Amino acid sequence: MTPEQMLDVAVDEARKGLAEGGIPIGAALFTTDGVLLGSGRNRRVQNDDPSVHGETDAFRNAGRQRDYRSTVMVTTLSPCWYCSGLVRQFNIGAVVIGEAKTFSGGHDWLAENGVKITLLEDQRCVSMMEEFIAARPELWNEDIGVAE
């Protein structure tokens, strides 16, 4: 499975989130040989829970794994510090990122610490975030912790 094919799963999750009135960030956890362990999406709005990011939702939906070094976290957007911390905490070996143009989180820090980073700069992901940020700036600022 290519990184682009893995990203398709995260993009589907982001679109579901957008259709639910949420923030369009999706993620999925795969094994390095392409088995989907779990997927999820940002559900801050849907669940009234700011701790449900795409990556944490995918991580929880994947259930318990014995060893995360051979897993790949795929996310439509550069992982925030909270989700970058999750990657480090559990020693997830690789992160595939849809885009880091609209938001750049902790992926350079992850790379410096030995996590394999693949940044795709996927135009679907860029457009989805640009449109969302333009339409719902207050919700976006809430999500990234920017005070009014």
Ligand SMILES: [Zn+2]
């Ligand atoms: Zn996050």
